[in-house]
Amino acid sequence: MKSSILQKSFDLKDYIIAAKRQIHIKPELSMSEFETTAFVKSELTKIGIDMVPLDSDVGVLGLIQGEKKGKEIVTALRADMDALPIQETTDLVDKSIVPGVMHACGHDCHTAMLLGAARILVSMKDQFSGTIKLIFQPAEENLFGSQHMIEQGVLKNPNVDYIMGMHGHSGYQLGQIALREGSSMASSDFFNVKITGTSGHGAYPHRVGCDPILAASNSVMALQSIITRQIDALDNVVISICTIHGGTAKNIIPETVEFSGSVRCQNKEIRKTIEGKIKKIINGVSSSFNCKSELNYHYGVPALINSPEVTKALWKSAEKIVGADNVRYIDIPAMGSEDFSRYLEVVPKGVFARLGIQEPNKPEILFHNGNFVFPEAALPYGTALLAQFIIDTNQ
Numbered sequence: 422m423k424s425s426i427l428q429k430s431f432d433l434k435d436y437i438i439a440a441k442r443q444i445h446i447k448p449e450l451s452m453s454e455f456e457t458t459a460f461v462k463s464e465l466t467k468i469g470i471d472m473v474p475l476d477s478d479v480g481v482l483g484l485i486q487g488e489k490k491g492k493e494i495v496t497a498l499r500a501d502m503d504a505l506p507i508q509e510t511t512d513l514v515d516k517s518i519v520p521g522v523m524h525a526c527g528h529d530c531h532t533a534m535l536l537g538a539a540r541i542l543v544s545m546k547d548q549f550s551g552t553i554k555l556i557f558q559p560a561e562e563n564l565f566g567s568q569h570m571i572e573q574g575v576l577k578n579p580n581v582d583y584i585m586g587m588h589g590h591s592g593y594q595l596g597q598i599a600l601r602e603g604s605s606m607a608s609s610d611f612f613n614v615k616i617t618g619t620s621g622h623g624a625y626p627h628r629v630g631c632d633p634i635l636a637a638s639n640s641v642m643a644l645q646s647i648i649t650r651q652i653d654a655l656d657n658v659v660i661s662i663c664t665i666h667g668g669t670a671k672n673i674i675p676e677t678v679e680f681s682g683s684v685r686c687q688n689k690e691i692r693k694t695i696e697g698k699i700k701k702i703i704n705g706v707s708s709s710f711n712c713k714s715e716l717n718y719h720y721g722v723p724a725l726i727n728s729p730e731v732t733k734a735l736w737k738s739a740e741k742i743v744g745a746d747n748v749r750y751i752d753i754p755a756m757g758s759e760d761f762s763r764y765l766e767v768v769p770k771g772v773f774a775r776l777g778i779q780e781p782n783k784p785e786i787l788f789h790n791g792n793f794v795f796p797e798a799a800l801p802y803g804t805a806l807l808a809q810f811i812i813d814t815n816q
């Protein structure tokens with residue numbers, strides 16, 4: 422039997438799809454979600470939801486007050502709103518009209534589902550207690566938006582007790598919801614390395630004896646030994662060198678070579694050790710080639726750690742929406758990152774769910790691709806999950 426909330430969500434399907442299409446057709450890049458912000462505000466205003474003014478042109482914080490007698494819990498629901506610098510190549514009716522910009526990660530759908538959940542919750546105020554915060558954040562794709570919203574004070578005044586977020590996932594079928602306790606997504610840090618030698622004639626390398634290309638090449642190779650020889654094989658760490666630049670001509674040894682990379686970890690103790698290990702290798706290798714090295718290391722978002730307690734609670738809510746058979750445990754943590762982890766640092770009692778969007782007998786949906794299509798049929802399930810979580814938590 423469908424839960425009454427799933428039924429309400431299906432009743433709202435046309436609204437949720439219309440909202441999604443409105444956002445999808447006019448995608449906006451990270452920190453430029455001006456029209457999306459205005460649209461969300463106007464939709465919340467229509468249903469009488471109060472908004473907390475933010476010192477920012479992007480992002481919205483809506484508040485719904487429950488009217489049932491019960492615990493004065495504050496629960497936040499979060500959606501992201503930004504698109505990507507990708508040219509859309511689908512033939513959807515709401516295909517992007519902005520050249521080179523596209524909702525290719527489904528954040529339009531996340532926003533539309535939270536708008537749908539807001540409508541359901543407003544109509545059920547007598548069935549939950551406490552306060553609901555609706556966080557519509559900018560800039561998830563560059564992993565800065567959650568920090569921006571935290572700095573805007575969205576988790577304070579009143580302080581948030583519980584938080585939930587959600588993302589579409591092609592590894593699960595449409596109509597499924599997937600959850601995982603504990604470490605679920607990786608931290609994301611990045612670094613730049615500059616190796617300096619002496620430039621000279623390519624025919625006479627021995628006259629300078631400090632070729633930064635050779636030092637950089639050996640450094641790139643040696644950095645992989647951190648994973649295989651310095652970290653337990655059962656711990657998940659990725660180090661990827663993703664850019665390398667140096668030189669101007671085939672017969673000139675350049676003075677400098679620069680490369681940059683990405684570091685992903687599940688474990689925060691291991692994460693703390695990686696910068697030192699990278700520094701030791703690039704310094705050692707560079708000096709053995711008579712070169713100097715410089716490392717700039719930047720710490721990004723932490724690993725995403727789901728609260729076991731809240732994950733169990735959401736599991737029960739999910740069963741009410743899609744049935745016990747369709748709630749799946751995510752066996753393996755992902756090495757991708759999600760800036761929702763920053764909220765969880767402040768509010769550990771939180772969970773990030775995965776909404777299945779893969780349709781049977783269709784090619785695998787590819788995220789961050791010009792042909793990405795988030796099936797609209799998945800929207801009522803995500804909408805219902807957000808609302809059900811509130812009804813079950815705020816009692």
Ligand SMILES: [Zn+2]
Pocket residue numbers: 525526562788789
């Ligand atoms: Zn994305």
Ligand SMILES: [Zn+2]
Pocket residue numbers: 526527528561588
């Ligand atoms: Zn995304």
